[in-house]
Amino acid sequence: MKILVVEDEPLTFQRIKSLIKELRPSWEIVMHAQTITELEGVFHSELSFDLILCDIHLADGISFSALKGKNILQPIIFITAFDQYALNSFEHNCLDYVLKPIDKSRLERAFEKAERYISKETESTFTQGIIDQIIQEYSQKQFKRRFLAKSGSKLRFVNIEDVACFYVENGLTYMEETNSNRKAIVDFSLFELESGLLDPKVFYRINRSMIINIEHLIEMKPYLNGRLLLSLCTLNDRQIIVARERVNEFKSWINQ
Structure with a gap:
């Protein structure tokens, strides 16, 4: 064919x-x-x-x-x-x-x-x-409303509205909460998260290692080599960058 x-x-x-x-x-x-x-x-x-x-x-x-x-x-x-x-x-x-x-x-x-x-x-x-x-x-698809988070030996629930982003670091998937620098390990890969657990109208995978929550996006501006630099509502000072090959789709998604 x-x-x-x-x-x-x-x-x-x-x-x-x-x-x-x-x-x-x-x-x-x-x-x-x-x-x-x-x-x-x-x-x-x-x-x-x-x-x-x-x-x-x-x-x-x-x-x-x-x-x-x-x-x-x-x-x-x-x-x-x-x-x-x-x-x-x-x-x-x-x-x-x-x-x-x-x-x-x-x-x-x-x-x-x-x-x-x-x-x-x-x-x-x-x-x-x-x-x-x-x-x-x-x-009518149902998406996750809360996640069980692991912080050391403690377990707690975090509502999906309070999640600013998910990211991968050293082979582990972390969930970072809004308005804080609190993070916790979750038992899902980014692929599993974006393949049905997260609402695609709210969450977007901006690069290979991060999914962001549009509700907690503060600012975006042009960055090197056609990429975008984002600011999220967290206290972490890491650079959050939209991969160049995803910029056009991200702009369309954000304007939906």
Whole structure:
């Protein structure tokens, strides 16, 4: 199967590429588009592909703008950090809607759906029942309300509203509380936290080692090499930096 990947984040593209190699080694990425302009160029070319894996927020706009009005025959699996576009995606030949960070088992199910769809060689149809299922999956998800924190030999509960950030240090995951320099070890990796435990409308992974709470963001300003420097409502004086490859998505996320 020939794949068109539309993704402007290098790390996400590499993860998609590695998952395709692992889950479907016979599949081939024939084109990688990173902008609306490049995507429109693909549709005006004679390039042949069977499936589209498409991000929604790109560096120069929303991918829907390049898809609108096109007679696209290939099914599209949208891969995005934002759940609010789920219904709109079905106006653009959407076959599935996968939230970032990409979970391997979730992408596997999307690939299986694509194989069934393409083997049938029929036009996609989406009933109200399927749409209702999408709404229920992405709008009624329950997230953690408190964490059991370890401080030395003591255990205590910390409400999620009081958490400024989660970060990794020396192989351990820490939770840092707002308006203080108190931190505690939590028994989850950052991947586990962002894969379903934390509300993605409130928490965002700004780099490989930190997830922040938007409610406790005080200030952000430009930093070296296209990155962003953030100030959180804590008493810790560490530098909190948004990785360059995440800056565009972070700006879009923060304006949701």
